[in-house]
Amino acid sequence: MHLLAPLLLLTAYLPTGYTAPSKWIHPGVMISQSQLDFVKNKVNSGQQPWSDAYNAMLGDKTMTPEHKPSPHTIVECGPYSDPDVGCKVERDDSLAAYGSALAWAIGGDKAHANHAIQIMDAYASTIQGHNNSNARLQAGWVGSVWARAGELIRYTDAGWDEDAIERFGKMLSNVYMPLTVNGTDQNVANWELAMNEAAIGMAVFLEDSASYNRAMELFKARVPATIYMKSDGDYPVAARGQSSDPDAIIDWWFGQSVFKENGQSQELCRDLEHTGYSFASISHVAETARIQEDDLYKTDIGTRLRYGLGFQSQFSNGKEIPDWVCDGHLNLTLGPVTEVGYNALSFRMGFDMPETKKWTLKERPVGTNGLFVAFETLTHAENPA
Template sequence: FVRDGAAAYTMALQWYVEEDKAYAEKAIEIFNAWAQTLESVVNHNRQLKVGTAGIKYLNAAEIIKHTYKGWNAKDRKAFEDMVINIWYPVIKDWTPRYNGNWDAANGQTLMCIGIFLDRRDIFDTACKQLTDGNTNGAIKNYFYESGQCQESGRDQQHVQMGLAFLACAAEIAWNQDIDLYGAFDNRLYKGFEYTARYMSGEEVPHVQYITWFGKPVYGPEISSKQREKICPAWERAYHHYHDRKGMDMPYTRKMIQKSRPEGTDNQSFMPWASLTSVGLPAR
């Protein structure tokens, strides 16, 4: 499911870049295969499955919907029905007391559902929840003012997941004229630089994290687990804060110099951000 989402998004991008309809048709083939067969999403990780994969399908579908005339109305309606009737119920109630990357993932896909289906109510609810809602995945709750992340004491791959999902959400919102990047005095920026500084080999201040509902998590020390594992999480934030806003991001720049080009090597992340964000070497 997750791999096919990445494949559909890849095909949609390649259609847009190369204008070869074979790629658009392959994306539609993937949409149809799932829309015609998927009956439910089950088991413990069902929210995370939909949250990490849904954004890929929906971005692919958005591209095809607006740039290719070969997606017939019947097939598109079947895809829309799958999204609202099978995916949406899985994530609509969020997972507010789970690790923050869960609701960061849910939120990015809920925003995409709202946009693709023209459901402003779904989009607005997701924006509000990801800004300052009662969830570990909200920007207000995922970061301390220092930039320390809720999962910094867990391991650095999960931190990068939370950062990447929230950056995707912020980029989606930015394209709808809403600034989540700047929320709480650029809290997301601080989270990226804090994590990148630690992953660059420097030490950072760290205290045991207390969740929004008062639970201490992960202990008093920052985790060195996966400290050297650089995931494709960095490009969107760097593009926004550095290229759009002119803000210095020296540690994030070090990360993208190692992660470029951001492709499909880690299926949890939204791929091809080097292409869609800038497509240029770091300055």
């Protein structure tokens, strides 16, 4: 079944140099079948850290049969969750669907598959839109998780009805894709990267080449404006719609005025938490692209991610903050966001990443961040597939 995005979206696209896969690979959003097989073998044989991570996931309160989805017709998300009309509920329900899909794909208990299907069907039959100032960010967070859950259930013989799949695809196309596919030029990298991630993941589920190309084009432009490399020159790359004037760049980077180390990140002087959201989305997109046979880890994107993870991890690990970094003051900590990127760049590709390794091992086994990062020790710790 091939589901297309609405025509009104397609007519808005600019020409792109990016080319979507000629043949889509499923499951293909952040985790592949070979990766699932690896995890399943480790869990079934009781090996660590996968066994503990799996059991911790099953212990999440949203994974029980008593958890029932609570979809809203219109989800209203204001700044700092004011107002919150269905926002946290929507995030929790999508994470529950994804966790249940993973539990089914790894453990084989049909009850988990049915739970994921129940949640996705409830939303596909109910939700019509998002509004207020954080609507696009919410759509990015939740859309990315729906795509992962939908891919796993659809392509693991879980018994999802074809009509239900069709409704779910229309929900992604009509409710989430319009808010995410064209990104944003706001001065917070994590917003656009979350939107890019959602649009790319949903495009894989929908086999929607136009949306995939558009979102990937924006993603590949945003990453260099998010993570600084000395090769960029005296100042970072300006993001879309922003001035390259030094004063504008400094303002964009939350007051950071000194750029001299590879891996400095755009929201660092805001806090490490939001910086970590950007790294998570970059890793997730790179993982999806790799599954679709375009290994972005081997490009400038992978290089920037590697240095970005290392530069930020050192401060979460307790290294003294130099005066030239955010005037010597940082809001810690990075969060459970390094597992996917560390696995790809260090475990699979062999790069030495001591600070990222230290932080990753300290955080295991990671659960969710309540937004869009979920169960990544289980899915990506030392996963060679």
